[in-house]
C-alpha cells in the first residue's frame with residue numbers, strides 16, 4: 001500500500017501546502033480521501049492520472065476538503081475518463097456534488113465543451129455515483145473495506161463529519177481523522193491501525209490565543225491531545241497533518257493568520273513546539289506531513 005499526502009494545510013491559502021487530500025493506492029487501484037484545493041495537480045505530481053482515481057471519500061464538506069472536486073471531475077472528463085467516480089461521504093454529500101454539474105455551477109462550461117463531438121462519448125462521468133452514508137462500513141470492494149465514524153467538528157445538525165478507516169486485503173490499515181476535536185469514537189476506530197493520519201491544526205499557544213480572542217477552540221485537536229489520542233489508539237505510526245499555516249514564512253499569510261495566533265510566533269520554529277507537545281504523551285513513530293510525502297506500508 002502506498003500513501004501520498006497530496007495536501008496538508010488547514011483552510012488558509014498557503015502556497016507551501018495544498019488543502020486536505022490523501023491518495024491511497026492498494027496494488028494498482030487508487031482511492032482519494034478528501035479533494036481539497038490542489039488535489040488534482042498533486043495527483044499529476046505523484047504520477048497518477050486523475051482519470052484513474054475512481055473512488056473519492058469526503059470526510060466533510062468544509063471547502064478546504066472539497067474545493068477541487070469539480071476541477072478533478074471536469075479535467076478528467078475532458079481527458080477521457082472512463083468511469084463516473086464513486087463519491088462516499090456523510091449526509092450532505094449528494095447536494096454538494098449534484099449542484100456542480102448538469103444544472104449546477106458548471107452547466108455552461110459543460111454545455112460549451114459538450115458541443116464538441118469527442119466530448120460526448122463519456123458524459124456519464126459527470127454524474128458521480130454519490131453514496132451518502134451513515135457510520136459503519138461505507139465502502140467495500142475486492143481490495144479494501146472502508147469504515148466511518150462521526151467525529152466532533154461541525155455541529156451535527158449543520159453537517160456531519162467523518163473519520164475514516166481503510167483496511168486492505170493485504171492486512172494493512174490506515175485511519176484518517178478528518179477534522180475533529182478529540183473524539184472517543186475516532187480513538188475506537190483507530191485501534192491498532194498501522195498508520196493514524198490525524199489533524200493537528202493549531203499549536204497550544206495558538207489555541208490559548210484563540211480562547212482569549214473568542215475565535216472558538218472546540219473544533220480541532222491540539223498537539224498535547226493528539227499525543228494522548230495516538231497512545232490510546234495504539235497506532236503503530238502517527239502522521240500529524242492539516243496544519244493551520246503556523247509555520248509559514250509568507251508575510252501576507254502571517255498577517256492573515258495573526259487572527260488565530262500571535263504573529264511573532266508564526267514561522268518554521270513553531271513546529272518544534274508542536275512536536276514537543278505531541279511527545280508529552282506519545283513516544284511512538286511520528287511524522288509531520290508535508291505535501292508529496294509518501295509512505296509505503
Ligand SMILES: [Zn+2]
Pocket residue numbers: 010011020062064065179242
Ligand atoms: Zn479542514
Ligand SMILES: [Zn+2]
Pocket residue numbers: 060062153179
Ligand atoms: Zn473542517
